Amino acid sequence: MIPILNPDGVARGHYRVDTNGINLNRCYINPSPKNHSSIYAIKKVIIHFHSKGKYFGFLDLHAHSARKGVFIYGNATNELDKQV
DSSP states (O other), X not given: OOSOSOHHHHHTTOSSBOTTSOBGGGOSSSOOTTTSHHHHHHHHXXXXXXXXXXXXXXXXXXXXXXXXXXXXXXXXXXXXXXXX
């Protein structure tokens, strides 16, 4: 379980971007270890467990800073199979 992928940004009041102004929701396909370190690290962990057959899926819980409620994403495709 990873409770938050942007702790440095959120601690400074930036819920959508990190402290460098990068929107981390836009770099999942090709994250940089330098510029998107939290996304890069979690993607490596997911791919590692998936390659060992120990990865079931993901559940991404989001809230909106200006609206009430939440939204949820889950794995509905085999995109990880293409990246392993």
